[in-house]
Amino acid sequence: MTAPRIEFCGEWYDVRPEEFFYIGREGDLVVDDNPFLHRRFLAVGLENGMYWLINVGNALSATVTDSTGQVQAWLAPGARLPVVFRELQVLFSAGSTTYDFTIHMESEFFGTSPLTSVSSGETTVGPIHLTSNQRLLILALAEDVLRQNSPGRGEIPASAQAAERLGWTQTAFNRKLDNVCDKLDRFGVPGLRGGRGKLATNRRSRLVEYAVSTRMVDPSDLVLLDQDTSAAGESAAEG
Structure with missing residues (x-):
């Protein structure tokens, strides 16, 4: 299985299959020096033949969605989510700042189709x-x-x-x-x-x-x- 890549602020980061990739105030992806952000908040790694996104923090949560927005999950502290879509958008807030990054996979296990909608005013x-x-x-x-x-x-x-x-x-x-x-x-x-x-x-x-x-x-x-x-x-x- 090809390892995922992470996009943040126009830069790309490679996840190596032999070790976990950490995201936070410190780690492999240093998001910001925001004191409200955990030193290590999220991790991406390979376990049991599948890549996972794991909340390793103890207070903050993250919102995770596929590229269409149809599949959405709230990743609370201690929770984990398999990376099974070609793209996963991850959003989270620390203090008054909201951050987001995208996890890219070369292949996906599941797919969704775009939503259709909108009548005037709604x-x-x-x-x-x-x-x-x-x-x-x-x-x-x-x-x-x-x-x-x-x-x-x-x-x-x-x-x-x-x-x-x-x-x-x-x-x-x-x-x-x-x-x-x-x-x-x-x-x-x-x-x-x-x-x-x-x-x-x-x-x-x-x-x-x-x-x-x-x-x-x-x-x-x-x-x-x-x-x-x-x-x-x-x-x-x-x-």
Whole structure:
């Protein structure tokens, strides 16, 4: 079996079959010196004839998806996932920064076909429908991540910054953030429901990870941010 290659910030890294490849603040792929990032967070290695992606950290989780966004998993601390697709996109957040890299395989065990969708004013990923305002909110949070030309890093804005980007009041933004997170939580998306020990920053980052990895939003949608959204932002009718 040919070993996978990893793409990050325009650079390529080879995984050797005889040893594990570590990703984090230190290791074979040094992502960043971000103090919120584990020294060793993820590992890619060969075990029992198959390559695995393993979360070797103890606090952070990663969002993993195939190239179509149809197959998506949340890799919690201690969890592992077989690398069975030609491409796997891996997203994770540490503090206010979201990172992503791609694992490339020469061959794959499984394949998926692109999703089809979209009626005017709504985006559909499986059974999840977004209103136009919910889509705009996600775009405002994911803008820096989506503008990257290659897998790398992007900053997640504070709620006040995202609200200003949209021309909304922060009260309206926070209400709509609650609505979209509650909606996705009802569909089983983990990490979005607020509670003790779950800061707003973590919720915003998890929302961006999920939306980008499942192709709920993509770079072609960014043009919507330049349209006049202030009237829609103040509307109490849309969630």
